[in-house]
Amino acid sequence: MGNYILAHDLGxxxxxxxxxxxxGNLLASSFYSYPTYYPHPNWVEQNPLDYxxxxxxxxxxxxxxxxxxxxxxxxxxxxxxxxxxxxxDKDGNPLRNIIIWADQRGIKEAEFIKNKVGxxxxxxxxxxxxxxxxxxxxxxWVKNNEPEIFSKTCKFLLAKDFIIYKLxxxxxxxxxxxxxxxxxxxxxxRWSEEIISILDIPxxxxxxxxxxxxxxxxxxxxxxxxxxxxxxxxxxxxxxDGACAACGAGVxxxxxxxxxxxxxxxxxxxxKRPIYDxxxxxxxxxxxxxxxxMPTGTMQSAGLSYQWARDNLAxxxxxxxSSFNLSPYEIMDLEAEKISPGCxxxxxxxxxxxxxxxxxxxxxxGVFIGLTxxxxxxxxxxxxxxxxxxxxxxxxxxxxxxGVDVKEIRLIGGGGKSRLWSEILxxxxxxxxxxxxxxxxxxxxxxAIAGGIGVGLFPDLKIAKELVKVRxxxxxxxxxxxxxxxxxxxxxxxxxxxxxxxxxxxxx
Numbered sequence: 352m353g354n355y356i357l358a359h360d361l362g363x364x365x366x367x368x369x370x371x372x373x374x375g376n377l378l379a380s381s382f383y384s385y386p387t388y389y390p391h392p393n394w395v396e397q398n399p400l401d402y403x404x405x406x407x408x409x410x411x412x413x414x415x416x417x418x419x420x421x422x423x424x425x426x427x428x429x430x431x432x433x434x435x436x437x438x439x440d441k442d443g444n445p446l447r448n449i450i451i452w453a454d455q456r457g458i459k460e461a462e463f464i465k466n467k468v469g470x471x472x473x474x475x476x477x478x479x480x481x482x483x484x485x486x487x488x489x490x491x492w493v494k495n496n497e498p499e500i501f502s503k504t505c506k507f508l509l510a511k512d513f514i515i516y517k518l519x520x521x522x523x524x525x526x527x528x529x530x531x532x533x534x535x536x537x538x539x540x541r542w543s544e545e546i547i548s549i550l551d552i553p554x555x556x557x558x559x560x561x562x563x564x565x566x567x568x569x570x571x572x573x574x575x576x577x578x579x580x581x582x583x584x585x586x587x588x589x590x591x592d593g594a595c596a597a598c599g600a601g602v603x604x605x606x607x608x609x610x611x612x613x614x615x616x617x618x619x620x621x622x623k624r625p626i627y628d629x630x631x632x633x634x635x636x637x638x639x640x641x642x643x644x645m646p647t648g649t650m651q652s653a654g655l656s657y658q659w660a661r662d663n664l665a666x667x668x669x670x671x672x673s674s675f676n677l678s679p680y681e682i683m684d685l686e687a688e689k690i691s692p693g694c695x696x697x698x699x700x701x702x703x704x705x706x707x708x709x710x711x712x713x714x715x716x717g718v719f720i721g722l723t724x725x726x727x728x729x730x731x732x733x734x735x736x737x738x739x740x741x742x743x744x745x746x747x748x749x750x751x752x753x754g755v756d757v758k759e760i761r762l763i764g765g766g767g768k769s770r771l772w773s774e775i776l777x778x779x780x781x782x783x784x785x786x787x788x789x790x791x792x793x794x795x796x797x798x799a800i801a802g803g804i805g806v807g808l809f810p811d812l813k814i815a816k817e818l819v820k821v822r823x824x825x826x827x828x829x830x831x832x833x834x835x836x837x838x839x840x841x842x843x844x845x846x847x848x849x850x851x852x853x854x855x856x857x858x859x
Contacts, residue, residue: 352425352806352807352808353422353423353424353425353426354372354373354423354425355370355371355372355378355419355423355424355425356370356371356372356424356425356426356428356799356802356803356808357369357370357410357413357424357426357427357428357802358370358371358427358428358429358430358589358795358796358798358799358802359406359409359410359427359428359429359430359431359511359514359798360429360430360431360592360595360794360795360798361402361405361406361429361430361431361432361510361511361514362431362432362592362794363387363432363451363452363453364384364385364387365382365383365384365385365405366382366383366385366402366405366406366409367380367381367382367409367795368380368381368382368383368406368409368410368412368413369381369413369792369795369796369799370413370417370419371796371799371803373803373808374818375796375799375800375803375814375817375818375819377789377792377795377796378417378419379413379416379417379419380413380792380795381409381410381412381413381416382409383404383405383406383408383409383412384405385397385398385401385402385404385405386398386401387451388448391456393454393455393456393458394450394454394456395450395451395452395453395454395455396448396449396450396451396454397448397449397451398445398448398449399437399445399448399449399510399513400445402510402513402514403513403514403517406514406517406578407577407578410578410579410580411578411579414579414580421579421580421581422581424580424581424584425584425585425803425806425808426566426584426585426586426587426802426803426805426806426808427518427570427580427584427585427586427587427802428586428587428588428589428798428799428801428802428803428805429511429514429515429587429588429589429590429798430511430589430590430591430592430594430595430596430794430795430797430798431509431510431511431512431514431528431589431591431592432451432452432510432591432592433452433509433510433528433531433591433592433593434451434452434484434485434486434509434531434532435449435450435451435452435486435489435508435509435510436449436450436486436489436490436492436493436507437449437450437507437508437509437510437512437513438493438500438501438503438504438506438507438508439504439505439506439507439508439513439516440503440504440505441505443505443513443516443517443520445513446500446503446504447493447497447500449510449513450489450492450493451510452484452531453484454483454484454489455483455484456483456489456492457483457488457489457491457492458483458488459495460483460487460488460489460491460492460495461481461482461483461488463491464481464487464488464491464533464550465481467549467550468481468545468546468549468550470631473533473546474627474631474634475627476536476537476543476545476546477530477532477533477534477535477536477537477543477546478530478537478625478627478634478635478636478644479530479531479533479634479635480631480634480711481533482533485531485532485533486507486509486531486532486533486534487532487533487534487546487550487552488533490507490534490552491550491552494551494552504556505522505556506522506556506557506558507556507557507558508522508524508558509524509528509529509532509591511528511588511589512524512528512558515567515568515586515588517574518568518570518571518574518586519567519568519569519570519571519586520568520571521559521567521568522558522559523558523559523561523567523568523588524557524558524559524560524561524588525560525561525562525563525565525588525589525590525591526540526560526561526562526563526590526637526641527563527590527591527593527594527595527636527637527638527639527645528590528591529542529560529637530591530635530636530637531591531636533546534546534547534550534552534557535560535637537625537635537637537644538625540560540637540641541560542554542557542560561588562588562639562640562641563587563588563589563590563594563639563640563801564587564639564640564801564804564805564812565587565588565805566585566586566587566805566806567586567587567588568585568586569582569583569584569585569586570582570583570584570585570586585805585806587801587802587804587805587806588801589798589801589802590639590797590798590801591636592794593611593617593619593636593645593647594636594637594638594639594645594797595639595793595794595795595797595798595801596609596611596763596793596794596797597609597619597621597638597639597645597797598638598639598796598797598800598801598812598815599763599789599792599793599794599795599796599797599798599800599815599819600761600763600787600793600797600819601761601787601815601816601818601819602619602620602621602761602815603621603638603639603643603812603813603815603816604621604813604816605621605622605623606620606621606622606755606756606757606758607620607621607761608620608621608747608750608757608759608760608761609760609761609762609763610743610760610761610762610763610764610776610784611763611764611793612653612654612739612762612763612764612765612766612767612772612776613653613654613764613765613766614652614653614654614655614658615649615650615651615652615653615654615655616649616650616653616654616739616743616764616766617647617648617649617650617708617746618647618648618743618746618747618750618760619636619645619646619647619648620645620646620647620750620755620757621638621643621644621645622635622643622644622645622646622755623642623643623644624644625644625646626644626646626750626753626755628749628753630709630749631711632648632708632709632710632711632745632746632749633646633647633648633708633709633746633749633750634646634647634648634708635647639797639801639812640811640812643812646750646755647708648707648708648709648743648746648747648749648750649707649708650701650706650707650708650739650742650743650746651702651703651704651705651706651707652701652702652703652704652706652717652739653701653739653743653766654764654765654766655703655704656699656701656703656717656735656738656739657680657683657735657736657739657766659703659717659735660683660731660732660735661679661680661683664728664731664732665679665682665683665728665732668682668683668686678768680768680769683732684769684770684771684772686729686732687729687732687733687736687771688771689729690729690730690733691834692737692775692778692831692834692835693737693834693835693837693838694726694730694733694734694737695723695725695726695730696721696838696841697719697720697721697722697723697726697730697731697734698718698719698720698721698734698737698738698741698838698841698842698845699717699718699719699720699731699734699735699737699738700715700716700717700718700720700738700742700842700845700846700849701717701735701738701739701742702715702716702717702718702846703716703717706742708745708746708749709742709745709746709749710846712850712853713857714853714854714856714857715846715853716853716856718845718849719731719734720845736769736771736772736775737775737779737835737838738842740772740775740776740779740780740835741779741835741838741839741842741843742842743776743779743780744779744780744839745843747760747780747782757782758782758783759782759783759784759785759824760776760780760782760783760784760785761785761787761821762776762784762785762786762787762790763787763789763790763791763793764790764791764793765790765791767786767787767790768790770786770823770825773786773823773825774825774828777825777826777827777828778827778828778831778832778834778835779832779835779839780827781827781832782827783824783825783826783827784824784825785821785823785824785825786821786822786823786824786825787819787820787821787822788819788820788821788822789819789820793819796818796819797815800812800814800815800818
């Protein structure tokens with residue numbers, strides 16, 4: 352057996368190929384981008400053949416860059432964007448572009464599911480609310496609007512599953528990716544016959560679900576030649592990007608928690624049971640191994656809000672950063688650090704794109720409230736960091752009220768580069784924040800760990816605790832915690848009071 356794990360992460364902007372050794376060290380990576388198409392409002396699509404080109408090109412470049420012999424590749428594993436809908440024929444040829452996670456065209460279909468199955472029933476079976484974001488609504492949209500494609504469809508695949516078919520000629524998915532479809536029986540780890548029967552989606556049109564750690568086939572000769580690899584390399588299915596990120600953050604045991612802080616942000620925990628929130632604020636994905644789950648709450652505009660501040664409030668910082676070859680965010684952080692916690696009662700609601708968790712309100716909007724003459728644009732910058740933290744605290748509290756014992760939170764994603772933001776989160780959450788060594792490669796590492804377990808290079812998922820390194824532990828400060836305790840209830844109340852206004856603005 353070879354000594355290296357080849358992991359592919361099929362993201363929204365492109366595919367990242369990474370190579371890891373038996374100790375979990377990243378040896379090399381290669382990224383190959385692909386375009387996204389917006390043919391109509393609320394429609395978001397990609398060409399799945401672009402995925403294949405990205406996998407081929409990134410693999411070849413990775414091998415050339417690392418100078419690793421193809422014979423040394425022990426396994427290929429995957430992570431991928433979730434909640435897609437790709438219809439393919441019996442030969443695996445795409446019948447249309449893949450409808451990706453961000454697509455919202457299936458609003459009528461989501462309402463149909465609510466009416467036919469019931470939102471509470473779907474939530475209890477699948478762990479998720481009914482939403483056009485999930486694959487079920489997209490499959491029904493194809494059925495209702497492109498019936499000739501629906502009738503020709505052999506399988507509806509998710510992004511990574513299409514590449515697995517190209518490598519193995521097997522129709523396979525995994526529990527974690529399947530759990531983002533609104534069609535998967537979360538606790539019984541199989542497609543929900545109840546839901547697919549009511550929706551009249553033939554079971555045979557769905558791929559076979561497996562544990563993320565399963566070897567599901569071997570690399571076939573034709574594909575090996577295109578990838579500059581050798582035939583017969585074991586293929587491990589891997590998982591959806593969220594579950595792989597959890598593993599890459601070392602969140603693999605009961606009560607472990609992580610916060611991904613990127614353009615969007617989420618808090619997720621590892622749990623032996625799904626968590627069903629009475630107000631449906633959070634949802635539950637399957638984790639990478641059988642019997643392990645990942646309750647999650649996702650907000651829309653975290654790093655995106657800070658990016659808005661960079662582009663609209665920090666033109667001077669951008670100029671300074673460019674002169675000294677720094678990130679504008681570093682300069683923004685240095686200035687925001689001078690402002691006291693709570694920003695002298697200036698509050699920001701970070702709802703630039705509406706909101707998922709905890710409010711599930713597409714009409715919500717971004718708001719600054721409490722402005723006075725003493726406030727400066729730097730106050731606004733810090734208020735954005737704090738507003739994201741307050742919204743994440745609502746998500747965290749939804750878990751804590753369900754009896755989950757979270758003692759510390761691991762931080763990954765690009766926002767984790769900011770020590771100031773990490774400190775703000777520690778004080779708002781009143782929990783230790785662990786800044787991880789690997790922030791933006793956590794998803795790839797989680798996929799690689801799944802692959803290594805699948806072929807016996809690693810013993811089990813707990814190996815993530817050894818492979819994942821903590822850069823810094825940030826403890827909350829008592830005085831700063833007190834300041835945020837005073838502001839947080841006001842943040843919550845401001846949103847509640849503005850709901851009628853948001854509804855009026857949403858109709859404009």
